[in-house]
Amino acid sequence: MNYKQFKRIKVLIASFISAMVAIAVVFNNIILALAGVLIGLLFLFLVRRKTKAVLVDERIQNIGGRASRLTYVILTITVAFLSLVFILSGRRMGEANYETLGIILSYITLFSLALYSLSYKYFSKKYGETDDE
Amino acid sequence: MRNMTQEELAEEVGVTRQTIIAIEKNKYVPSLELAFRITRVFNETIENVFQYQK
Numbered sequence: 001m002n003y004k005q006f007k008r009i010k011v012l013i014a015s016f017i018s019a020m021v022a023i024a025v026v027f028n029n030i031i032l033a034l035a036g037v038l039i040g041l042l043f044l045f046l047v048r049r050k051t052k053a054v055l056v057d058e059r060i061q062n063i064g065g066r067a068s069r070l071t072y073v074i075l076t077i078t079v080a081f082l083s084l085v086f087i088l089s090g091r092r093m094g095e096a097n098y099e100t101l102g103i104i105l106s107y108i109t110l111f112s113l114a115l116y117s118l119s120y121k122y123f124s125k126k127y128g129e130t131d132d133e
Numbered sequence: 134m135r136n137m138t139q140e141e142l143a144e145e146v147g148v149t150r151q152t153i154i155a156i157e158k159n160k161y162v163p164s165l166e167l168a169f170r171i172t173r174v175f176n177e178t179i180e181n182v183f184q185y186q187k
Contacts, residue, residue, distance in 0.1 A: 003149070057148035059161050 003053040013040050013047070072116065080109040137174075146170040 001009075020036020048055065086102030089095070139157075143150045146167060155161035156171075163171070172182045 054143070054147055054149050057152050058164055058167060059152040059155060060149065062161075 001047070001051045001053070003051075003055070006047065006051045006053060006055065009047050010044065013044050016040055016043075072112070076109055076112050076116075079105050079112070083109060142171070142174060145174050 017036055017040035020040070021033045024030065024033035024036065083102045083105030086098050086105060088102075090098030090100075090102055137145075139150050139153045143153045147170070148167065152161065152163075156163055168179055168183055172179045175182060
């Protein structure tokens with residue numbers, strides 16, 4: 001299977017998933033939606049394995065890395081800012097729920113920063129950085 | 134140099150055709166490994182295929 005055929009099948013699978021989710025929404029059936037998504041993903045996985053063409057190379061990985069980093073920065077800053085807004089407005093208005101939400105969001109921000117630091121350290125060690133540098 | 138399509142070169146060096154197009158248009162700088170793989174296809178030295186621009 002070449003790249004063009006793979007792309008065509010990918011569009012078909014995406015259409016199938018969309019149709020299944022739409023039908024599930026109409027009939028208010030979450031199991032149908034989950035089944036549609038799972039079957040679609042399984043097909044996609046099988047088709048990827050059958051494809052001989054190169055689907056991911058260094059440029060695509062590079063783009064993915066940059067996009068992930070940008071997403072991480074924007075998301076973390078947004079969540080941190082929102083947590084501050086919720087905590088301050090909750091204290092000013094005396095709304096404990098807002099303050100709790102703000103605290104939860106700030107913990108999510110801290111967790112995200114910790115995860116980033118850990119994965120950075122892991123990849124930094126994997127790609128050659130030593131402690132004596 | 135050998136006469137070949139972008140698709141053939143991409144297949145031979147194990148990347149997508151879009152990557153070859155991006156390299157040709159100077160939009161993507163390949164890794165040293167990919168650069169060597171490309172030069173091997175053409176039986177050339179790396180300096181004959183790629184030029185370093187400051």
